[in-house]
Amino acid sequence: MAAIEAAGYQVAYSGQKTYNGVAILSKLPIADVVKNNPRYEDPQQRILAATIDGVRVVCAYVPNGQSVDSDKYEYKLGWLSSFHDWIKEEAALHPQLAVLGDYNIAPEDRDVHDPAAWAGQVLVSDKERAALTRLLDIGLTDSYRLFEQPEKSFSWWDYRALGFRLNKGLRIDHILLSPALVARCSACVIDRAPRKWEQPSDHAPVIATLD
Numbered sequence: 031m032a033a034i035e036a037a038g039y040q041v042a043y044s045g046q047k048t049y050n051g052v053a054i055l056s057k058l059p060i061a062d063v064v065k066n067n068p069r070y071e072d073p074q075q076r077i078l079a080a081t082i083d084g085v086r087v088v089c090a091y092v093p094n095g096q097s098v099d100s101d102k103y104e105y106k107l108g109w110l111s112s113f114h115d116w117i118k119e120e121a122a123l124h125p126q127l128a129v130l131g132d133y134n135i136a137p138e139d140r141d142v143h144d145p146a147a148w149a150g151q152v153l154v155s156d157k158e159r160a161a162l163t164r165l166l167d168i169g170l171t172d173s174y175r176l177f178e179q180p181e182k183s184f185s186w187w188d189y190r191a192l193g194f195r196l197n198k199g200l201r202i203d204h205i206l207l208s209p210a211l212v213a214r215c216s217a218c219v220i221d222r223a224p225r226k227w228e229q230p231s232d233h234a235p236v237i238a239t240l241d
Contacts, residue, residue, distance in 0.1 A: 044075045052078040052089045052131065059083075069119075070112035077113075079120070085211070085240075086124035088117065090131040095152040103152060106134075110161040118168050127208040129170060132233065134202050135162045137172065141201035143182065153200060170206040173218040173238045185220050186233050194225055205238045214240040 034041055038057050044065040045051030052075065054060060064079040066072060079088045090113065095106035121127050135158045139145035148154045166172065174183075184199025193199065207215060217239040225234045 042078060042080050044078045046075045050075045050091060052076065052091050054078055054080050054082075054087060054089055056080075056082045067112055067116045069116045070109065072109070076109075081124070085126045085128060086120060088120065088127070088129045088131075090129065090133070092132060092134045094134050095158065097152050098150065098155050103155075107157055107161060110158075110165075114161070114164050114168070117165060117170075121168050121170070121208060125208060125210045127170070128205060128211055128238075129165070130205040130236075130238075132202065133162060133204050135159060136200045136202050137162055137204075140181070141184070143184065143198045143200065148200075153202060165206065170208060171212050173205045173207050173212070173215050174201070174220070174236065176212065176215055177218055183220055184234075185236055187225065189232055203233055203236045205236055207238070211240060216241050 031041060034055065039055040040057070040060045041053060041055055042060050042063045043051065043053035045053070060080045060082055062081045066075065066077050074093075076091045076093070077088065079086065081087070092113075093102065093106040093109050096102040117129055134153055136142050136154050137159060142148050142154055145154075152158070182197055184197065184201050185203040186201075187193035187197070187199040191198070201220075205218065215238055219237055221235045221237055224230055
């Protein structure tokens with residue numbers, strides 16, 4: 031934390047041991063921090079919201095779901111339903127809204143390296159995709175699709191079976207923007223470089239530029 035602050039960043043975070051946690055770093059003041067969804071009681075630390083220079087930023091780590099026949103899948107769907115209802119309220123309060131993070135959902139078949147092999151599985155199932163579409167229907171836009179992008183562009187690759195080297199990935203990390211921020215968005219890219227580092231995350235950063 032001290033090293034991050036020494037680099038000029040303010041930090042807000044919400045985390046727990048093992049797997050779950052979210053954070054926001056900013057070189058501008060961070061205000062009105064909210065941890066978790068106030069409409070959904072959940073011990074897992076998966077949501078952090080804050081306002082930075084007039085922009086409401088919601089950082090979310092959507093549950094993985096494990097498999098479509100598991101209790102964790104039902105938890106994911108319930109979590110997403112409640113998340114939708116809260117984000118709809120946030121959108122009404124904050125015209126400049128960015129909802130971003132690891133969604134654990136590939137929106138379309140073009141976001142999957144092998145759609146036939148993944149058909150019906152968790153991360154690409156119809157119910158998960160429908161839940162993401164409901165979020166977009168609030169009035170949010172997938173910033174990555176505002177621009178022409180290379181085919182087979184992904185943000186996550188399994189560590190196993192040479193997933194990254196063979197580009198066997200999924201695009202499951204998204205930055206969703208309100209209309210006011212869409213008008214300010216001049217670029218959105220996936221930065222693959224950190225995935226090549228020693229001991230990298232299995233995800234690559236998604237970067238949206240707002241003018």
